[in-house]
Amino acid sequence: MELGKLMQFILVANILLGAHFLHFPxxxxxxxxxxxxxxxxxxxxxxxxxxxxxxxxxxxxxxxxxxxxxxxxxxxxxxxxxxxxxxxxxxxxxxxxxxxxxxxxxxxxxxxxxxLVLKNVGRTQNPYVTCKENEHCQLKCTGKPICEPQNECTVSWYQGTGTTNVIKRNKSTAIDLEGNLHFLNVRKISGNKTYACGIWNQRIRNLVKGISITLNINNSIAAPLPRAIYHSRSKALLGGNAILQCIFSKIFVPGIKWKNPQGSYITTNDKYRIGPYGRQLQVMNVTYNDEGHYSCEANNLTQTPFLNVTSPPIFPENNSRFLIKTINISTDYAVNLNCNAVSSPTEKAPIVTRWMKNGILIRSFQDFDIQLLDNNSVLRIYRKRFEHAGAFQCVTENSEGIAVANFIIESEDVKGKDNKLMIIMILLVVSLVTLVTLGVIIRKRIYQRNKKWRRKTEVNTDIYTLPSEEFDEHQRRSYEEIRLEEMYSTLEEANSNHMTRCSEDHVGNNNTEVEDIGEYNGLRYQCQNGEVRPSENIYDRTNNVVSGIYDSTSMQTVINVYTI
CATH class of the missing domain: 2.60.40.10 (Immunoglobulins)
Known part of the structure; x- marks a missing residue:
């Protein structure tokens, strides 16, 4: 993980180093x-x-x-x-x-x-609307409050004063996309009452009502026929969602069927969603291909709502309203900067409203050897030697918004080519040093890991050690330790031999205890007075010490004295 982070850091450092040397805005x-x-x-x-x-x-x-x-x-x-x-x-x-x-x-x-906006418009007297029973009756959202942003605003209708009695959408009641209320077959019971639309702003979380309308219902002479009474003309931004609507009148309206601009019937899927009673069609993630006339059919009646897909100016290079582009310019030739943003295929092309140099509006072309072409959409630079690298900007607009393009100028001459070659060489050297450094780090970590493993192996007594390792450990001991160990080993062997011989001699002789003690004392006297040679070792069992000099290399017979 640490090596990965280090490599990412070095990569970013190289990029920033290169960006620094390229001298770009x-x-x-x-x-x-x-x-x-x-x-x-x-x-x-x-x-x-x-x-x-x-x-x-x-x-x-x-x-x-x-x-x-x-x-x-x-x-x-x-x-x-x-x-x-x-x-x-x-x-x-x-x-x-x-x-x-x-x-x-x-x-x-x-x-x-x-x-954020949610407010009433000017007040007027409450209007009166008269409709015939069992026929279609429309109440317009009079005094409709102003609400922004529109995608956060919803329309509802209320009967009477206050907001308690909400008019619900059902098979005989609809609200169109403009906020108007439709009774598809109005009844007597709905008459002699007041109605008002209301706008709810989700961002502000507040409701404002429009002007109240009084509805009167008259008797109907003939039975009404089904009618196509409303279809929408909708607009949606490229990549957004769109809603289309059709409304038909009559008590029992058969299911509404929808067709796309290509004439194919629509069913609910990832692209389309059909709302309750079939009156609304939602188109998801619209493209320019979704623009056109749709068809909604019911009871041999057809309506054709229209969908307009629009967008602010878009640059084809990145399908965005914002562009940063590097332009390589030779000092001996002119270069064209193309502000080639496009609008929807059915709309007018965007208009270039200004050209700028390093964020400053170009008010006069006398300071630069440049020329505007194609309705200001192309800026041509003629300067023989382009001394001032930097950036030019174009601003282009249509009815839906504004787009900006930045053209970063890279002036290339002989010196510039040499500098670029030097930059490449520097980056190569930095990359090579980086690789070598990573190799050293990896090798060091492998060595440390192996060393740590060996330490664990030596500490663990249950792990089998090769003879060569034992010999190496033996070699690491000091000379004094080895000599001391050999001495004590020889002493133990001498002691054992002494005991055996004494036992045998004692069994075979007839000396008394007094005689044995006398003989021992005599030998001890000789040793103390230097009468015994250094090679004749005498082991004193009385005080458990060596009386004389112990020579492990001597091949002479050891004089054993055993004390009972």
């Missing part, structure tokens, strides 16, 4: 949503981050640099944008960030900051 790494909504506390924090030796950050609102005040604060070192607890219109709008180092600047995606 920063690369924005932050991912922003297209739109943010201030919550009820009116606070929001965004952080802009870049790679390649970022020195500082700047935030802009509507193209003007934010200086920082009590409501909006920025940090040039961390790239953070903080909106305080003061809710004002000055906190809203279009924002973007510039990341800068000494080699140039790049621009972040554009971000829209909006406020």
């Amino acid at each position: 920063p690369r924005i790494s932050s991912v922003f949503q297209p739109e943010y909504f201030l919550d009820s506390s009116c606070t929001l924090s965004l952080r802009c981050q870049g790679l390649n030796d970022v020195i500082s950050y700047r935030w802009y609102q509507y193209g003007s640099q934010i200086k920082g005040d009590a409501e909006i604060a920025t940090n040039k070192n961390t790239g953070e944008l903080v909106i305080s607890k003061i809710c004002t219109k000055q906190n809203l709008g279009i924002f973007y960030c510039i990341a800068e180092n000494k080699y140039g600047s790049t621009m972040s995606p554009f971000v829209k900051i909006s406020e």
Whole structure:
């Protein structure tokens, strides 16, 4: 695990080292949503981050640099944008960030900051609606409250004052995607009552009602016929989900069948979901191929709701609204920077609204030998010697949003080629040193592991030791220890022989105890006066010591004296 982390660290170090030597402007790494909504506390924090030796950050609102005040604060070192607890219109709008180092600047995606909204519109007198019994009756959501973001808002209908009596969707009652209420076959019992729509905002967690409507029901002369009364025209962003709707009137409406734009019948699966009573069709993860007219059929009636798949400008290189691209430019030739973002196939092409150099708007082309082509979508650079490497930016827009492209310029000349070769050589040397270092570390760890294993083997007495290892251990003992062991071994052997001989001699002689003691004392006297040669060893059993010099190498007969 530690070696893996070390290798990852060295790899990242090599990449950062290479990025440093390449002298490139920063690369924005932050991912922003297209739109943010201030919550009820009116606070929001965004952080802009870049790679390649970022020195500082700047935030802009509507193209003007934010200086920082009590409501909006920025940090040039961390790239953070903080909106305080003061809710004002000055906190809203279009924002973007510039990341800068000494080699140039790049621009972040554009971000829209909006406020959460749920409020009533102007009040009017309560309207009256008259319908015929058993026929279709529609009540429009009059005074519909404004609600943002729309994907967090839901519509409900209520009878009378307050919010207790909720009108439920069923086979004879429907609410369309615009918030209108439909009685598919209204009855007398529903008349002479007031109704009002209400909007619930999930983010704010609050409900606001619209204007109340009084409904009157008249008698019907003829039996009504089934009618196709509503179909939606829906819009969805590329990659999102879409909802289409069809509503038919009559008491008993047979099941609604759906067809896709290619004319094939639809069933519920991972791509499509059909809602209750067959009135709604949900299309999941829409693509441009999902755009077109759908068909909903019931009782020989057909309606054709339309789905429009749209998106902000998208760059084909990465299918995103944000692009960072490195352009290699030769000093002897012109280069074209193509801001080639596209819209939905059925919509108008995006419009390039501005070109920038290192985050600064190009107001005049006199400072650069450049030319705009193809409705400002192509920037051509003609400079004979491109001395200022850095980055150019294009900003392009359509009805659904804004896209940004960063073109990082790499100027290549003879010196540049030599520098690139030097960089490659440096990286190769660093990689080689890395491999050698890893080899040494691995070898050292293997040696330490084996050494630790040998130690465990020596400590364990149950493990069999080879004779060679025993001999080695014997060799490691000192000379004095070996000599001492041999001496005591010889003494024991001499003692044993002495006992045997004495026993035999004692049995065979007729000396008395007094005579034996006298003979022993005589020999002892001779030893003490130096009359006995060093080779004649005398073992004194009386005091259990050697009386004389013990010579283990002597081949002479040992004089044994046994004391009874």
